[in-house]
Amino acid sequence: MEKEPVTNICAEDIVHYQDLARQYSRKSINPIFEGEYSDGNLSLLQEKLKTAFDIGIAAAPDESLSGCQYGVWGGAIDETGIIPSSLILSTIAETCGGVAMCLNAQGVASNLILQAKRKLTFIPVKVAVGLQEGFCPPFLGTITSPDKDDPAKSMTTAVQKGNNYIINGSKSFVYSMSGVDAYVVFACVGEKWGCFLVEAKGKGIEKTDVGVRTGLRACCVEHVKFNNVQIPLEARLDDGDARSLLIRAMSLNWMGMAAIAVGIARGAAAAARKYAAERYQGGMQIEEHPAVKMLIAGGESSIASADATLYSMQNGPLATFSGLKKSATAKLTVVDLCSRAVTDCLQSFGGYGYMEDYGMEKRLRDVTVLKSASGSPVYLKQLIFDIEKEGAL
Amino acid sequence: MNNSLEERIEQIKMANATQRMNFFGRLLVDNREMSLWEHDTKLLSWGVRRWRRKALKFAREYIRPLATEADLHPHDYDPKPILSAAARQGFQTMLLTPPLGTASILPYYRNTVFQLAVIGEEFATECGGLTLLLLAHNLGVAPLLLSGSLRNILGQMIPFYLKSYILGRPDCMAFAITEPGAGSDVEETEGGALAKLVTTAKHAPEKGGYILNGRKCFISDGAIADKVTVFAKLENEGIESWTCFLVERGMQGFSVGRSERKLGQRASDASELIFDNVFIPNKNVVGKLRSGWAINRNVLNYSRPVVGAMALGHGRGAFERCLEFCRKTYLGPKHLIEYQDVQLELADMAMSLWAARSMIWHSCRQFRCYQSASASAKVFASDTAFKVCNQAMELMGDHGYLHAHGVERAWRDARLTQIYEGTNQINRLALFEHHLSTDFKV
Ligand SMILES: Cc1cc2nc3c(=O)[nH]c(=O)nc-3n(C[C@H](O)[C@H](O)[C@H](O)COP(=O)(O)OP(=O)(O)OC[C@H]3O[C@@H](n4cnc5c(N)ncnc54)[C@H](O)[C@@H]3O)c2cc1C
Numbered sequence: 001m002e003k004e005p006v007t008n009i010c011a012e013d014i015v016h017y018q019d020l021a022r023q024y025s026r027k028s029i030n031p032i033f034e035g036e037y038s039d040g041n042l043s044l045l046q047e048k049l050k051t052a053f054d055i056g057i058a059a060a061p062d063e064s065l066s067g068c069q070y071g072v073w074g075g076a077i078d079e080t081g082i083i084p085s086s087l088i089l090s091t092i093a094e095t096c097g098g099v100a101m102c103l104n105a106q107g108v109a110s111n112l113i114l115q116a117k118r119k120l121t122f123i124p125v126k127v128a129v130g131l132q133e134g135f136c137p138p139f140l141g142t143i144t145s146p147d148k149d150d151p152a153k154s155m156t157t158a159v160q161k162g163n164n165y166i167i168n169g170s171k172s173f174v175y176s177m178s179g180v181d182a183y184v185v186f187a188c189v190g191e192k193w194g195c196f197l198v199e200a201k202g203k204g205i206e207k208t209d210v211g212v213r214t215g216l217r218a219c220c221v222e223h224v225k226f227n228n229v230q231i232p233l234e235a236r237l238d239d240g241d242a243r244s245l246l247i248r249a250m251s252l253n254w255m256g257m258a259a260i261a262v263g264i265a266r267g268a269a270a271a272a273r274k275y276a277a278e279r280y281q282g283g284m285q286i287e288e289h290p291a292v293k294m295l296i297a298g299g300e301s302s303i304a305s306a307d308a309t310l311y312s313m314q315n316g317p318l319a320t321f322s323g324l325k326k327s328a329t330a331k332l333t334v335v336d337l338c339s340r341a342v343t344d345c346l347q348s349f350g351g352y353g354y355m356e357d358y359g360m361e362k363r364l365r366d367v368t369v370l371k372s373a374s375g376s377p378v379y380l381k382q383l384i385f386d387i388e389k390e391g392a393l
Numbered sequence: 394m395n396n397s398l399e400e401r402i403e404q405i406k407m408a409n410a411t412q413r414m415n416f417f418g419r420l421l422v423d424n425r426e427m428s429l430w431e432h433d434t435k436l437l438s439w440g441v442r443r444w445r446r447k448a449l450k451f452a453r454e455y456i457r458p459l460a461t462e463a464d465l466h467p468h469d470y471d472p473k474p475i476l477s478a479a480a481r482q483g484f485q486t487m488l489l490t491p492p493l494g495t496a497s498i499l500p501y502y503r504n505t506v507f508q509l510a511v512i513g514e515e516f517a518t519e520c521g522g523l524t525l526l527l528l529a530h531n532l533g534v535a536p537l538l539l540s541g542s543l544r545n546i547l548g549q550m551i552p553f554y555l556k557s558y559i560l561g562r563p564d565c566m567a568f569a570i571t572e573p574g575a576g577s578d579v580e581e582t583e584g585g586a587l588a589k590l591v592t593t594a595k596h597a598p599e600k601g602g603y604i605l606n607g608r609k610c611f612i613s614d615g616a617i618a619d620k621v622t623v624f625a626k627l628e629n630e631g632i633e634s635w636t637c638f639l640v641e642r643g644m645q646g647f648s649v650g651r652s653e654r655k656l657g658q659r660a661s662d663a664s665e666l667i668f669d670n671v672f673i674p675n676k677n678v679v680g681k682l683r684s685g686w687a688i689n690r691n692v693l694n695y696s697r698p699v700v701g702a703m704a705l706g707h708g709r710g711a712f713e714r715c716l717e718f719c720r721k722t723y724l725g726p727k728h729l730i731e732y733q734d735v736q737l738e739l740a741d742m743a744m745s746l747w748a749a750r751s752m753i754w755h756s757c758r759q760f761r762c763y764q765s766a767s768a769s770a771k772v773f774a775s776d777t778a779f780k781v782c783n784q785a786m787e788l789m790g791d792h793g794y795l796h797a798h799g800v801e802r803a804w805r806d807a808r809l810t811q812i813y814e815g816t817n818q819i820n821r822l823a824l825f826e827h828h829l830s831t832d833f834k835v
Binding site for chain 2: 036037038132134135136149150151152153172173210211212213214215221280281282283291292295339343346347350351353354355356361364365368369371372373374375376377378379381382
């Protein structure tokens, strides 16, 4: 699909980012899917993700790595806007939503570390962020003040003790590339949010895999518990109030998820068009049947609207409530539009859409996980309403 | 009177407020505390009600414990025990009444497939794959009955009834119309006329039968079936010559090819069947020669409401498990179920399911199922079920996509009901086709 150039980014840049992502998909992700299983040979994944660091697609907090600035959600997004990262994510998601989700999780956590106000004592490479506790991400009241039961306060706390912070609590559904070096953890410090870099191998950290999941299986998802985890004062990333970092993390995460949904849907639509031109039923190629045309065209229109929504966010402020509202809206609408597109495209395959052969069932699984993950539609609607009601805060 | 707010709320709750009505007014208010399920069950005639309760019990006792494992490792579980348990309880012989089957007599002659639809819903609340495993068998049996041939009915159904219900060693049957090059085409009139069919039967009078060649695909229970009703055209003729043949496991040249790996309903196989010069004796011709197309279309008329009911069951299973989750899970100091937005979603899901159930029950309420009602019920119920499963997953947030809760399994299972027994697009066209000379006259 052709892209309109937007502020701060020109057509050549867009082509450049897409090419980069396409090459990565072709050379690194496609081989994972050469076997017979629809989720691919996940034992090859770590090696392929390493390539993402080497070619600079994966962001990392380590400045010696090429993705530090221009990888997905790298340090440069405040100048380049969100399009480069969303383009990379959506292009990769055309091939595999799970790999894109790995890059998204890595990018969000890296971006937060790159905002650190002080020199860190250790610089990790693979990172993940713990945003959610219990059932869902924090609601507006709790974003504003973590100790407010509005409706559920943050139970993860950080208490200063001499030259250390002691962290207690837990984070649920932490997405990552798997085998992370450190977690970025939001915790309640008195009445304010604090944001901490916690070494994954540290004492008192307990990780449990969430178990078998519907989709996005290339991406690791864990619950992480912190039992009296001791970290040095320098590992605190904020300057005394991490609220804006929390908002930034949520915004980036949702925009990334929306971009991934667009990519998955685009992949589905392209596959459906191809199949519809090859399959004969009723004495003609099925693309000649209005029933099939409507399914695919409906899907493509949804994708176009979703794409436009994403593009409209290019210059939006990331760490403000209005930015958060926009990204919540994007996650809500874009993922919904895209999941409808995917299911319609799958329908045009008839029985073959339900089988692993054409990858359509994987696309449906992946995009459906995006809908429920890190903020369900009911949660997002509440948040959107509350932000508007409370004003800019 | 200065009542507190709580007292006032208590007083105006319907059950209490009713007490202020006069006797006759009170009689007209239904304040019985009863679940949705009980309310619906009470609407049914005695015979159907009995099967609904029995199916619920069977689903909880036999299907529930097996569901997760059979979905995760479909090749590692043995389907025989559950098939024979279902047979012993009479679930595998529901297409006829005593003395050849187990369906309750009176409701059967009023609404042939109603009892099966009710059973399908209950089974499917627990697991789509195991439900398909048990119910696809009926699809295989249906051509024998709908052929109207007494020879087929008595010849096949008496031994089947004895083996299945009395001995608990049922033969499993499958139904094979779909071919690699003809899916929708074998479910739709115009497509049928243009279909590129491969499976062909050649008359072999010297041997007293037919030689069958070709292949079928996506056949539910194909890998485990003892007998398959296979539809084939006669040599040098078109689809109008379609004839139904009973192919038995062990017949020379009959083999099972690849079994598909699918998104859901994984506990039952969808397999390719290969016919390589299979000799079919004349006694295994089902119904009259060249009556296959009509039998096939009529089988679909009878089976689509049941598929709709299965879809409804998937939706209900997702809803019930989601409800349980909302009852148990805290958000801050309150359970999820106490929040109004959650209540709205749950209510919406329950209403959608209710609407689908009404439509299915309505479509079954006659002795002969007809095309438009059956297709409509199947489309509406399957679309509704998929929507409800999506709502359930979304409401549960990240928990929705975990296998452990079983909601995503219902979601995967429900998606298939929009595809098989004719895609929902083909079913919409079936509704139109049925009333072309009346409502939809061009
Ligand atoms: C798990 C599973 C189990 C099954 N079990 C059985 C079984 O037990 N026995 C059996 O015989 N079959 C079985 N089937 C086959 C099933 O009924 C077919 O898959 C279904 O009818 C669709 O056919 P198809 O897959 O060939 O899709 P296609 O016919 O190729 O359809 C592809 C797309 O084209 C559209 N289309 C096709 N023709 C037309 C037309 N004329 N006008 C408008 N749109 C059209 C369809 O709506 C669909 O969107 C099973 C399928 C599955 C997936």
